[in-house]
Amino acid sequence: MLTKKEILEMKSDKPYITKRKIVIERLYNKDFGDDKVCGCGHSYYRHFDTYEGMSPIGCKYCDCITWHPIPNEEDKERERLTIEWNKKYEEEKQNGERIQIELEKNKNENTHTGGTEAS
Numbered sequence: 001m002l003t004k005k006e007i008l009e010m011k012s013d014k015p016y017i018t019k020r021k022i023v024i025e026r027l028y029n030k031d032f033g034d035d036k037v038c039g040c041g042h043s044y045y046r047h048f049d050t051y052e053g054m055s056p057i058g059c060k061y062c063d064c065i066t067w068h069p070i071p072n073e074e075d076k077e078r079e080r081l082t083i084e085w086n087k088k089y090e091e092e093k094q095n096g097e098r099i100q101i102e103l104e105k106n107k108n109e110n111t112h113t114g115g116t117e118a119s
């Protein structure tokens, strides 16, 4: 949000208008708990460089980029169900296509043998 003063400044006929930039950085939170285990299996504090003013360098022991919680059972279950649903959907889609092909085949066979006029 711009303040009234900033809006006025932007409207004035200065040679330049100013732009405000917001920088968001992830910094070490001393209250979070150094030993809290990340989804990658390593402690929270391992994701910061103690020699570089606790800069968020990512996990020192693997290629985890940033601390993230371990997925809980509920999340795992949801993921499992999603995979299952997708599989079922794919199967149904393939079945549907197969039926479609069968129908096409039958139609062609009917036309080859003269077929029936009734529909």
Ligand SMILES: [Zn+2]
Residues within 6 Å of the ligand: 038, 039, 040, 041, 042, 047, 059, 064, 065, 066, 067, 068
């Ligand atoms: Zn991690």
Ligand SMILES: [Zn+2]
Residues within 6 Å of the ligand: 038, 040, 041, 042, 059, 060, 061, 062, 063, 064
């Ligand atoms: Zn790790």
